[in-house]
Amino acid sequence: AQSVTQLGSHVSVSEGALVLLRCNYSSSVPPYLFWYVQYPNQGLQLLLKYTSAATLVKGINGFEAEFKKSETSFHLTKPSAHMSDAAEYFCAVSPVGSASKIIFGSGTRLSIRP
Amino acid sequence: DTEVTQTPKHLVMGMTNKKSLKCEQHMGHRAMYWYKQKAKKPPELMFVYSYEKLSINESVPSRFSPECPNSSLLNLHLHALQPEDSALYLCASSPREGGTDTQYFGPGTRLTVL
Numbered sequence: 001a002q003s004v005t006q007l008g009s010h011v012s013v014s015e016g017a018l019v020l021l022r023c024n025y026s027s028s029v030p031p032y033l034f035w036y037v038q039y040p041n042q043g044l045q046l047l048l049k050y051t052s053a054a055t056l057v058k059g060i061n062g063f064e065a066e067f068k069k070s071e072t073s074f075h076l077t078k079p080s081a082h083m084s085d086a087a088e089y090f091c092a093v094s095p096v097g098s099a100s101k102i103i104f105g106s107g108t109r110l111s112i113r114p
Numbered sequence: 115d116t117e118v119t120q121t122p123k124h125l126v127m128g129m130t131n132k133k134s135l136k137c138e139q140h141m142g143h144r145a146m147y148w149y150k151q152k153a154k155k156p157p158e159l160m161f162v163y164s165y166e167k168l169s170i171n172e173s174v175p176s177r178f179s180p181e182c183p184n185s186s187l188l189n190l191h192l193h194a195l196q197p198e199d200s201a202l203y204l205c206a207s208s209p210r211e212g213g214t215d216t217q218y219f220g221p222g223t224r225l226t227v228l
Contacts, residue, residue, distance in 0.1 A: 043206075043219035043222050044204070049216065090156055092156075103159075106156055107154075
C-alpha cells in the first residue's frame with residue numbers, strides 16, 4: 001500500500017528564511033505526489049503535483065518540490081517565507097493513473113516568526 | 115469559476131436527527147468527492163462519484179448516505195450519527211475521476227453531533 005510520511009508535525013521559521021517541509025513516500029513504483037495547503041477554517045488548495053514528468057515541480061505562491069526517486073522524497077521548499085504562508089501543509093500520494101484515491105500524510109503546521 | 119461551495123458552514127445535530135450536507139460546483143467537473151477530516155488530522159476519502167454514479171465507497175457506515183442528483187450537485191445525507199462523527203466534511207471535484215486531474219476543494223461543513 002502507498003503512504004507518505006511527513007517529518008515534523010510543526011515547523012517554525014523566521015520571515016524571509018528558507019522553508020523546507022519534508023515528505024517521504026512509500027511505493028513499489030513512483031506514484032503521483034501532491035502538496036496541499038490548508039489555511040485555518042478553509043478547505044485544501046493544491047500547491048503543486050508530480051505526475052511523472054519533470055522532477056522539479058514549480059507551484060503556486062513561490063513553492064516548489066523536487067521528486068527524488070533514490071531518496072523516495074518529495075520535499076517542499078520556498079526560498080523566502082512570508083507571514084501569509086502560515087498554514088497546515090499536507091503531502092499526499094495516489095497510484096499512477098488514479099489521482100482520485102489520494103492518501104494524505106499527517107500534515108505539518110508551518111509557523112512564521114516576525 | 116473554480117469554486118466549490120458547501121452548505122451549511124456549520125451544523126449541530128442530535129443523534130436522532132436527519133440532516134443533509136450540500137456541495138455544488140459549476141466547473142463542468144464529472145467527478146465529485148466527500149472527505150472527512152477530524153481535528154488535527156488529514157482528510158480521509160469517503161466517497162467518489164463519477165458521472166453521477168458511485169465509484170468508490172471507502173467502507174463508510176450506512177448512516178452516511180451520498181447522493182449525486184446531477185453533475186453539479188453532491189449531497190451527503192446523515193442519519194443516526196454518533197458523537198465521534200463530529201468532523202469537518204470536505205467536498206471536492208475534478209474534471210474526471212483518475213488520471214492526473216486536480217481536485218478542487220470546498221471550504222467544508224463543520225459538523226457537531228451531540
